[in-house]
Amino acid sequence: MSGHGLLGLLYALAISAFLILLFSHWSSGLNYEAMRRYQHNQAIEIAENQLNRRWAGMRCENALRENSIEFQISCTSDDVMVKYPLGEFRFKNR
Numbered sequence: 089m090s091g092h093g094l095l096g097l098l099y100a101l102a103i104s105a106f107l108i109l110l111f112s113h114w115s116s117g118l119n120y121e122a123m124r125r126y127q128h129n130q131a132i133e134i135a136e137n138q139l140n141r142r143w144a145g146m147r148c149e150n151a152l153r154e155n156s157i158e159f160q161i162s163c164t165s166d167d168v169m170v171k172y173p174l175g176e177f178r179f180k181n182r
Contacts, residue, residue: 120174123174124174124175127157127172127173127174127175128172128174128175128177130154130155130157130159130172131159131170131172131175131176131177132177132179134152134154134159134161134170135161135168135169135170135177135178135179136179138161138163138168138170139168139179139181142163148161148162148163148168149161150162157172157173158172158173159171159172160172165181166180166181167179167180167181
């Protein structure tokens with residue numbers, strides 16, 4: 089194999105590795121966003137459930153575990169806040 093052929097092969101490998109890393113970074117960003125949206129939607133449902141519990145005369149729960157995700161809940165007379173690993177959701181009563 090000549091020097092030019094070896095250099096071309098190394099160049100092709102470097103470009104391929106760069107493209108694979110770029111794709112991996114892009115797909116992990118998509119995965120993070122999907123997880124964040126999923127957890128946010130779960131937090132909205134949990135907040136709605138806590139409001140329904142309050143209207144039914146039941147106490148607000150402090151924590152819930154759903155689909156292996158821990159949600160911390162705090163209720164006041166004005167709002168319900170649900171904290172989850174990738175953010176938080178607050179529902180204010182007006």
